[in-house]
Amino acid sequence: MTAGVSASLAEAAAAPVLPPANPASRRSLSNKAVSNLLLALFGAAFLLPMVWLVLASLDSNATWSVEIPHLTGANFAAALSGSDLQSIVNSIVLSGVSTAIATVCGALAAYALSRRRIPWKGPLLLIVLFLTGVPLAILIIPIFELFSDLGWLSILPCALFLAVTTLPFEIYLIKNFIDAVPQDLEEAARMERAGTMQILLKVIGPLAMPGIAAAAIFGFVTAWGSFLIPLVLITSPNQQPGSIAIFGFIGAAHVQYGNIAAFSLVYAVPIFLLYALSSRLFRGGFVLSGAVRG
Amino acid sequence: MSSQADTVALAGQAGLPARPTGKRADRQRFQWSSLALLGPSLILLAVLFVIPVIYAFYLGFTNLELVGPNAVNWHFTGTQNLQRLGSDPTFFLSLRLTLIFIVGSIIGVVVIGLALAVLLQNSVTWLRILVGGIVVVAWMMPAITAGMTWYASTTAAGTFGTLLGMPNSDFLHHEPMLIVTLANVWSQTGFAMLVLGAALRNIPHEVLEAADMEDASRWQRFRLITLPMLRPTIVTTVLLITLISLANFALIYVMTQGGPGNSTNILPLYSYQQAFEFNNLAYGAIIGNVMVLVCAIFGVIYVRASRVRT
Numbered sequence: 001m002t003a004g005v006s007a008s009l010a011e012a013a014a015a016p017v018l019p020p021a022n023p024a025s026r027r028s029l030s031n032k033a034v035s036n037l038l039l040a041l042f043g044a045a046f047l048l049p050m051v052w053l054v055l056a057s058l059d060s061n062a063t064w065s066v067e068i069p070h071l072t073g074a075n076f077a078a079a080l081s082g083s084d085l086q087s088i089v090n091s092i093v094l095s096g097v098s099t100a101i102a103t104v105c106g107a108l109a110a111y112a113l114s115r116r117r118i119p120w121k122g123p124l125l126l127i128v129l130f131l132t133g134v135p136l137a138i139l140i141i142p143i144f145e146l147f148s149d150l151g152w153l154s155i156l157p158c159a160l161f162l163a164v165t166t167l168p169f170e171i172y173l174i175k176n177f178i179d180a181v182p183q184d185l186e187e188a189a190r191m192e193r194a195g196t197m198q199i200l201l202k203v204i205g206p207l208a209m210p211g212i213a214a215a216a217i218f219g220f221v222t223a224w225g226s227f228l229i230p231l232v233l234i235t236s237p238n239q240q241p242g243s244i245a246i247f248g249f250i251g252a253a254h255v256q257y258g259n260i261a262a263f264s265l266v267y268a269v270p271i272f273l274l275y276a277l278s279s280r281l282f283r284g285g286f287v288l289s290g291a292v293r294g
Numbered sequence: 295m296s297s298q299a300d301t302v303a304l305a306g307q308a309g310l311p312a313r314p315t316g317k318r319a320d321r322q323r324f325q326w327s328s329l330a331l332l333g334p335s336l337i338l339l340a341v342l343f344v345i346p347v348i349y350a351f352y353l354g355f356t357n358l359e360l361v362g363p364n365a366v367n368w369h370f371t372g373t374q375n376l377q378r379l380g381s382d383p384t385f386f387l388s389l390r391l392t393l394i395f396i397v398g399s400i401i402g403v404v405v406i407g408l409a410l411a412v413l414l415q416n417s418v419t420w421l422r423i424l425v426g427g428i429v430v431v432a433w434m435m436p437a438i439t440a441g442m443t444w445y446a447s448t449t450a451a452g453t454f455g456t457l458l459g460m461p462n463s464d465f466l467h468h469e470p471m472l473i474v475t476l477a478n479v480w481s482q483t484g485f486a487m488l489v490l491g492a493a494l495r496n497i498p499h500e501v502l503e504a505a506d507m508e509d510a511s512r513w514q515r516f517r518l519i520t521l522p523m524l525r526p527t528i529v530t531t532v533l534l535i536t537l538i539s540l541a542n543f544a545l546i547y548v549m550t551q552g553g554p555g556n557s558t559n560i561l562p563l564y565s566y567q568q569a570f571e572f573n574n575l576a577y578g579a580i581i582g583n584v585m586v587l588v589c590a591i592f593g594v595i596y597v598r599a600s601r602v603r604t
Contacts, residue, residue: 042409049444049477065452109336117323134343134586137562139350140566167339227438250442272431
């Protein structure tokens with residue numbers, strides 16, 4: 001749920017901060033020094049746990065303690081080969097399929113909920129909103145029962161279920177964007193006898209693209225970070241995603257500290273890239289104001 | 295097929311003479327193609343979300359097990375699981391730990407997030423970008439990576455012990471609840487910082503300047519103007535932090551798996567443990583029901599809090 005909100009906020013964080021309301025006072029100089037110092041302390045505290053991750057990932061004989069690393073790239077090489085690479089590929093398949101299902105279904109539903117007259121639309125939206133808040137841990141037991149009866153305890157059904165868990169929020173997110181697309185554009189297309197599919201692909205799709213992309217990024221990030229759901233719903237070790245692999249490393253008989261650190265970093269990189277991408281999407285802003293006059 | 299239906303409806307919309315059906319032509323009518331658009335989502339949500347939630351509620355009152363005879367021939371057992379909950383000390387411990395975890399996380403996240411948001415406004419640019427970046431990176435990390443990082447830092451010989459001059463003390467073992475809560479605060483604060491920072495920037499300058507004219511102190515300005523104006527944002531943030539913390543299975547599972555003993559065994563972990571490690575699917579389900587109840591209670595509190603005078 002946070003990712004979607006964040007997308008629009010990432011830009012806000014990057015925006016320049018206005019000068020303080022009271023610039024002239026003498027006190028403000030020492031105040032500034034104090035807030036800079038406090039901020040630096042907070043920054044150091046937040047940085048502290050990450051130090052080990054970075055140092056150990058580069059260290060050829062890493063342990064749990066922070067040491068000057070004996071520099072090596074072997075840990076990263078190991079994280080990108082063999083079964084480690086396989087688990088990352090699994091993560092990509094799992095998150096990719098889940099995102100595709102949720103975003104396509106979500107965009108179609110969002111369009112209908114935004115534009116069409118639908119009986120009981122109010123209650124329907126309320127149920128969707130309610131679903132975004134249901135703790136997923138309770139779903140896992142009935143879904144496990146269902147999937148194990150069907151013989152579905154593998155990667156693709158798991159992706160389908162992950163898609164369903166992100167679907168309510170994606171519908172909401174995309175609907176908000178379609179609501180903002182001026183109706184006049186769509187009506188103009190209808191005058192030209194465009195069908196529903198054409199309108200969706202050629203008018204609504206491109207104009208609501210930032211919203212659809214944000215929803216897709218939210219879906220991907222959520223699926224990528226998921227742990228409990230693949231832990232229960234995927235039985236074959238060859239199909240396990242990266243999150244489960246990291247957990248397996250800690251329990252291993254011979255703990256490879258450097259590998260754990262390198263793999264954890266590699267596993268986090270796609271998320272960082274996607275967040276950066278989403279903040280870009282929003283920096284461009286909505287350029288619809290020019291499309292309709294008046 | 296549907297395009298024809300569309301055209302008829304369109305004719306009405308576009309102001310062309312529609313067939314006189316007796317209905318108003320200027321109001322949109324239900325189109326069957328809407329069903330095709332909504333269909334996939336509705337079916338998926340019904341079959342894999344709504345019905346399972348209801349089914350999970352029912353399973354809590356049965357004797358379903360993961361393996362053995364009760365895996366196949368299970369049946370409704372009334373309040374048997376409820377009675378078991380009532381006499382299960384681990385459950386009450388788990389409930390208490392859950393509340394500690396949620397309340398501790400909320401206080402930590404909101405206080406530190408707000409402090410950071412305010413400090414960021416009053417600091418030099420390079421420091422703002424650097425520290426803001428660090429906190430946001432901590433927030434973006436997948437829960438499993440965050441848990442990994444904190445495990446390494448707080449275990450024996452980890453960064454924290456070394457820094458505090460006690461390299462051999464295992465903080466994660468001695469103060470597990472404190473450490474997992476800190477780890478959760480660490481990984482959620484970035485979100486609060488961004489949201490509250492955006493809200494801070496939206497407070498009109500005139501209001502703060504007026505307060506300066508009246509010789510209000512910094513603290514007065516913060517307490518009497520900034521805080522009340524941030525109130526709706528804080529309530530929303532708290533609600534989201536609650537939901538995320540209650541769902542943050544991976545973070546604690548990777549760090550302690552609920553241990554040592556049961557000292558970090560919050561409800562989602564206990565539910566998982568009962569269902570998939572002790573094979574009591576039904577008992578796990580009823581713990582899940584309690585979790586939904588906890589969520590609902592927090593939800594009601596927040597709705598009330600946001601309705602009180604603003």
